[in-house]
Amino acid sequence: MASNDKKKTVLRSASWFGTRDKNGFMYRSWMKNQGIPDHHFEGRPVIGICNTWSELTPCNAHFRKVAEHVKRGIYEAGGVPVEFPVFSNGESNLRPSAMLTRNLAAMDTEEAIRGNPIDGVVLLVGCDKTTPALLMGAASCNLPTIVVTGGPMLNGKHKGKDVGSGTLVWQMHEEYKAGNISLHEFLSAEGSMSRSAGTCNTMGTASTMACMAESLGTSLPHNAAIPAVDSRRYTLAHLSGMRIVDMVHEDLTLSKVLTKEAFHNAIRTNAAIGGSTNAVIHLKAIAGRIGVDLELEDWKEGRGVPTLVNLQPSGEYLMEDFYYAGGLPAVLRRLGESGNLNRDSLTVNGKTIWENVADAPCYNEDVIRPLDNPLVENGGICILKGNLAPRGAVLKPSAASPKLMNHRGRAVVFENFDHYKQRIVDPDLDIDENCVMVLKNCGPKGYPGMAEVGNMGLPPKLLKRGIKDMVRISDARMSGTAFGTVVLHVAPEAMELGPLAAVRDGDMIHLDAESGRLHLEVSDGELADRLETLKSQQVIASTGGYLEIYRERVLQADEGCDFDFLVGCRGAEVPSHSH
Known part of the structure; x- marks a missing residue:
């Protein structure tokens, strides 16, 4: 776009800095204490760099350097960078789970973007929850937005x-x-x-969400896989800084990128990469913020899509190898060639997703498999429903044992995570490899934040016999780095008195992944009686603070675990203020 066209853009920041009155004087004067010259307030887009840097979030601890490269690009393109912090919720250190504060980080992001003189925003994200949190907050504002992830470790x-x-x-x-x-x-x-610096180098939740951001069209090509310490990560940060300035002039807002078709691209991409089950919750939450109707049923778009990326935990390699093999563009090209990509979806560089990947090379067909030799023929996330999960549950077939995908077994029940830890080590526990381990009260409200405890470790006495996997069912989540035949996100959760709450030791449970069925072999009448008894006994203690807000207002897993009052796009309009 020619520079004379850029000057015609009506900038949002001009209502702060562009007036010749008392307010304009004060806004400009306060900013000038940082050494900003007059001409930077004259029609230049102000670009917010939303930074989740924190030494308590090791995945994102190198973001100061990444931000400097973003700034260089913004300056080169004629913009004015302003870096600001938002709540950084790192999965590795934060207890009980970073998921508990994902919505808090999203609120922080939304209000920081809306309330400040920003024309466009660069989201610096990496660790599991920072990517969805910042996309959720930005989606509710709907300004021009580009994602720069920190990249995986070596x-x-x-x-x-x-x-x-x-x-x-x-x-x-x-x-x-x-x-x-x-x-x-x-x-x-x-x-x-x-x-090295960076996020988990497996196809865990951080790498999955980086791939989701790229497949949604919210980042430049190759953003998902460049290693954190590779110089090309800094080049991409620079180019992203340049690009966001043009996005402001083009009025390329997030809602033009985050369409229903884009979300379907992400769902199919998740299947092709063997991505984390956590993507189900996060994509639903992001969609809810931008106003796209995305349901659990939409995940059936990914069933039948082959898993092509041979990465741990589903496969053999790691993210560094994935990048050298061609990265996500090579995967998207194969999806496009097989009819599994909405080719016309717009991306932040102004091109369609197909224009970006049509000629993408693949340098290693053992890391990124060809369509006729996939890692898993039928990938994707399996959506389960039945009387045990009326509103759904999820299972990741690429990380599961094929022989357990149709399994009937006796329930061994753990009422909560503490009960599990106490009971699982008991040498007298009545359990064998054919049993179904059931963990309750670890959902959004039950173990606030829905901690990643669903991939329960097996009883030591069975591990010693060489047993590697069993069917496990819970209302919890699991790390994207984990593996096993694990049914997660059972909705409604036990604390909401979903049927999961009523399961007892000895009940028979039938999992049939092929037909998408999760059935508790207890009559409707018996189930209703058990739940009625539990309801009369339930006592929920007041906690106060953020935790109380969380429990009162969080939605269930099938709804994305957002707060009910945060769903929706509120836009970037803000009342003017007179000092």
């Missing part, structure tokens, strides 16, 4: 082999509990797993 190295962050922990801990390795050997892998 491959972990242990005993001369590549190891995946997160996945290594689950694997080695099971080996330790089984008595196959010593405590010293288990702990020796600690420094090997995370050897």
Whole structure:
């Protein structure tokens, strides 16, 4: 776009900085204490850099440097960068779960964008919940927005082999509990797993959400997979800074990118990459903010799409290998060639998604499989319904054991996570590999924030016999780095007195993933009686603070776990203020 065209743009920030009166004087004067010259207030787009940098969020701890490269690009394109912090909810340290504060971070982002003199925004995101949180907040404002993720860590190295962050922990801990390795050997892998800046290098939730952002069209091509410490990550940050300035002049707002078709592209991409089950909740929440009607049923768009990306925990490789093999553009090209991509969906660089990937090369067909040799023929997220999950539950077939995908077994029930921890180590626990482990009260309200405890570790006595997997059912989530035949997000949750609350030891449960059925073999009458008894006994203690707001206003998993009062696009209009 020619520079003389840019000057015709009516900028939102002009209502702060563009007036020759007392208010304009004060807004400009306060900003000038940072050394900003007069001409930066004369028709230049003000670009907010929304930064989730924090030393308590190790995935995002390198964002100061990334932000500097974004600023360079903004300056080069004629914009004025203004960096500001928002709540950084890191999954690795924050208790009980970063999911508890995803909505808080989204609120912070929304109000910071709307209330400040910003014409467009760059979202610096990385760790699991920061990507959906900032996209949710930005979607409710609907300004021109571009996503820059921090990138994955380099491959972990242990005993001369590549190891995946997160996945290594689950694997080695099971080996330790089984008595196959010593405590010293288990702990020796600690420094090997995370050897550079960046997010988990497996196809966990952070990498999945980076891929979701790119497949939705909200980031530049290749954003999802460039390693955090690769110089090309900084180049992409620079180019994103340049691009957001033009997006402001083009009025390319988020609602023009986040369409229903774009969400279907993301769902199919999730299948192709073997992505995290957490994407189900996050995409629903983002869609709710922009006004797109996305339901659990839409995830059937991903069933039948082959899993092409051979990455842990579903496969063998790691994100570094994925980038060198061609990254997400190579995957999107294969989806487009197989009819599994809405080719005309607009992306933030002003081109359609197909224009961006039509010629994308693939350099390693073992990492990014061809369509006729997939890792899993029928990928995607399996949506389950039945009398145990009337509003749905999810299962990730690419991480599950095929022999357990149609399974009938006796329930062994854990009333909450503390009960699980106490009971699972009991050598007298009446359980074998054919049983179904059921964990209650770990949903959005039950274990506030719906912690990632759904991939329950197996009983030590079964691990010692070499048992690697069992059917597990809960209203919790699990880490995208985890694996197993794990049914998650059962809705309604137990604390809301969904049928899950009524399951008892010895009940028979039938999981049939092929038909999408999750059935508790208890009569409707018996189920109703049990729930009525539980209702009369239920006591929910007051907690006060944010936790109380959370429990009162959070929606169920099938609705995206957003707060009911945050759903919807409120736009960027803000009342004028006279000092």
